[in-house]
Amino acid sequence: MADDPKPTISMAELLKDSPMNWGKWGDDDEVGALNYLDPAQVLRGVAAVKSGKTFTLQIPVNHPGGDPVWPGRKEAQKFNVMDRGHFACNKGPHFPGALEYSDDVVLMYLQGSTQYDALGHVWYGDQLWNGYDAATTAGSMTKADVFPIAQRGVVGRGVLIDMARHRGKDVLDKGETFTHEDLLAAAEAQGTRIEKRDILIIRTGWIGSFYRREKEEFYKDFLEPGLTYSPELVNWFNDMEIPNLVTDTIANEVTFDPVHGVALPLHCALMRNLGITLTEIAELDPLADDCAADRQYTFLYTAAPLKVVGGSGAPVNPVVIK
Amino acid sequence: MADDPKPTISMAELLKDSPMNWGKWGDDDEVGALNYLDPAQVLRGVAAVKSGKTFTLQIPVNHPGGDPVWPGRKEAQKFNVMDRGHFACNKGPHFPGALEYSDDVVLMYLQGSTQYDALGHVWYGDQLWNGYDAATTAGSMTKADVFPIAQRGVVGRGVLIDMARHRGKDVLDKGETFTHEDLLAAAEAQGTRIEKRDILIIRTGWIGSFYRREKEEFYKDFLEPGLTYSPELVNWFNDMEIPNLVTDTIANEVTFDPVHGVALPLHCALMRNLGITLTEIAELDPLADDCAADRQYTFLYTAAPLKVVGGSGAPVNPVVIK
Amino acid sequence: MADDPKPTISMAELLKDSPMNWGKWGDDDEVGALNYLDPAQVLRGVAAVKSGKTFTLQIPVNHPGGDPVWPGRKEAQKFNVMDRGHFACNKGPHFPGALEYSDDVVLMYLQGSTQYDALGHVWYGDQLWNGYDAATTAGSMTKADVFPIAQRGVVGRGVLIDMARHRGKDVLDKGETFTHEDLLAAAEAQGTRIEKRDILIIRTGWIGSFYRREKEEFYKDFLEPGLTYSPELVNWFNDMEIPNLVTDTIANEVTFDPVHGVALPLHCALMRNLGITLTEIAELDPLADDCAADRQYTFLYTAAPLKVVGGSGAPVNPVVIK
């Protein structure tokens, strides 16, 4: 990350009056604002389908040009354990009838591709979402891990807000910010209305640009564009009962809050405190092109990350149906 | 696997008159019968939604009781690289504002959980689906890998055939077989009609039983229940234009064809020759219970495996919307 | 492990009067009793060489029959990333001149084969060897890790005590114990004298038996044979200035102290408190056969584990020169 600004304020101070949804869905809840996505919301999403066009939103894993990851994480490594080479060398297993096959293994960060954060993925003050003890994360998460989110799945009406296009850019600048007011302005310009309980999908162009940039330049003084913290923005997300925020950046918000210097306050305000699920590193460029073309920015959104028990997150390939 | 019967016939002989769809969708096709799932089919799937109930079909990864895998594969290993333990010991990174987080890595077989096979995953006679050279699988697949399937996604009308329930069992026996005629009989008993281009989902109870059985017993003389090869069955799948077969077994068919002793002939007849995608190790018990209760066996099925470049398969968590 | 006996005493109580070498070699020491192995000891080891016969003491990694590991650890997984299969399929790199090669990767527990423990590998009471804070182990060890041991290497006179042969057995029984008095009796019967600062190598036959036993039987109620705790034994090791204890068991001592029920007290008394390095899972059967044949039980011992920065241990293939 960029040379860390020295904040004069801690996360706990910054968010001391921030709204909390702990307990709202019971003491055992581990899916938070996904509870908003009841069958009525599913049907509302289904009702948004018009033409039957579909899109998938995951970036590639094991791309020849490399995969974008948060600094410190490493790219996936894939190893073949069986393929035609083995059989060509007479080293494959002999199946009756002589079927041959390929097989492979991957080592990857659970948050090293498009993924859902577990609600307990980030915290401050020794407590996770819903008040769970942060000590439960040690070794493997036993509270508010990604499994309950994966078990439930995420289905509802999605709305795309194309901030990059709204600002007339291919990609927002490093550290460029926007607010919920900007989202509303962009929505209006698109002719779209963000409704309560919509799955909110925001395009900055950032991840798409990874594949066109030099890696060194992409990572240098790492600073993503994105939403920026304000109490009003947090309240707006809460009032709108947004269940899930999806972006094409690695961390869903500007890396450092430019006012207070705090890293990733929205992870805490939205996810830890309000239970809003975060989906990161989504590939939104083809979907955005299509929306710009047909002027339909709403759709059925379905996604379910891998059901990794104890995972701090898990990769996902969301499906959008227009 | 069980002591291999000695087949008197090779796969090539067995399937020498079996129908082929190579070239049907162009010389560059890598998604095969998924081409049947055009926007009209997507809309037909959407039209099957009634109540807004949803189900996810992946089994857990990293389950405390172990994960079911094909013999020779190994269970996933998950490693935490950051969690509260690091911060408690003052070994975590210092983010401005003092945010803390957990992070983890997984090593897993790409076919070690619920997954889509790449169309080129199995072959005989040195050619994969659509005639691609089997040599392209060496190192990492460069033709008919799972990426194009993941990129496209799978959306359509799904129909569940509950063979276990139809036969009055919790789980079919080891090596127990059934045919397309049995599927039709079960569908009729369910009050369901299998339509052309339906995503066909068959429950045997097998994977669900893994979590109740001793591991040793589950794997001993490994022999799954499932569909069994006949030319008529292959023709039926082809005529019905089935795009995708989903089961709750590790290999979608009885392990050895009991007539010829050949291992996994349907992988070759359906996938390699006809381009039908195979989805394995699905968790179907909760969905089946619900279908039995509300008598609705059809639904919108959406799935997209991880976009692993070169993968012989990739894990997936399908979403069903009733 | 076997059903854990309920100890009525904690490690801290058990060892409250046990001798300590903390600070003896300076506040920054991370190699403990290896300091005894000064050049004079190296030359004493060299002087033990008679015939020029050599032995290596590591067990295989990736053995077709499996590798013995402490319960909970997993066996190594090796993956080829390049071999003749790639070139046969025209998927290998094209080197000028057309050289071909194989290349591979391993995932293994650092203590999943013959290995040296870092001095800080086990502890009680929040302090490691030499008083380092146990918190320094979080994430990766930053004090008393295996690196300084690997950097220094271990060279001196080794002496083999063949307890199994002394007791007329191929392998000691599960949970069978012996004391330093038994070592001295065995040495005398062998015609060997254990000298001060000898590297002490004890054979129980245990690891060799792994390759002859059913795995299930080997691991059932896991209970290794080995040395058993007493204050006298601890004093003897300290007085003898033993720098390094090497055994053919996974944990160098009987799994549970049969008197107090405490698990692995010698790890704490000898390693944490006295700084004696522990080498585990050595293959001693061929060496022992040779010693029984030529009656030479002393030799030059050289070993250096892999220099893994932060490792809690590291694999090693010691070399013995007789």
Next chain:
Amino acid sequence: MADDPKPTISMAELLKDSPMNWGKWGDDDEVGALNYLDPAQVLRGVAAVKSGKTFTLQIPVNHPGGDPVWPGRKEAQKFNVMDRGHFACNKGPHFPGALEYSDDVVLMYLQGSTQYDALGHVWYGDQLWNGYDAATTAGSMTKADVFPIAQRGVVGRGVLIDMARHRGKDVLDKGETFTHEDLLAAAEAQGTRIEKRDILIIRTGWIGSFYRREKEEFYKDFLEPGLTYSPELVNWFNDMEIPNLVTDTIANEVTFDPVHGVALPLHCALMRNLGITLTEIAELDPLADDCAADRQYTFLYTAAPLKVVGGSGAPVNPVVIK
């Protein structure tokens, strides 16, 4: 690697008259010129010991500044699976007596640190050392893998030739070459004699420079300094019965033969054809400083790589005793 020169000659042509030791040590041999290291050579090595000073020759694994690897390989990844953080969070296992411990796992290229090549690691013309079929490398090596070398171990007299110091440099230049004549001249200048069956250790300063250079500069146009091919050099190695060549470079020879453009011909001429074992990426700077100081360039060399079954190579931490 650097932009590959286009060779006008294949390895097979280049080496068509090169001497071969295939069959010299039997049809089943897998350790080649290590056979020269009989007990007499071991004793000759022992006789070189003077003062009892010791050195270890492995570079660090998991160094905070990164590990030098051949382009395309990746650095080791180490993951903790248990440490004080788990216990601090009450997530560690409860051992009777309350012992605590750390434990970890490593993923590494078997040739990603100081290592021995298996004799079958490189080849041309479909045959490995001793004539084994190159097809045996597929999946995991079943002939001339590193295991027999690791099982045997390497013990003999070592001689250090410090080419960098001889040329008055800290490190040889990229692509800088030298011949056996240069070795002899350097030996003479050192006052050392290279004897028959000596383990030949050559310092270029290359690996030591990795830790002082920018990574990008180290890898750019990858071209190591080293020995360069000539028929005379190959004959000299053969006549001298050199069992083992050890260097502080990743590939033991200049990357591309500057005369013919062929990559790594000495791997083929010395290892594949003559059975000379290659040890790469050794840390020689501290040893060389000491040799320069005390003018003793010969010593006992002991080394045994990890016993990885099927390995194309294996990491090693050699021990030198002066």
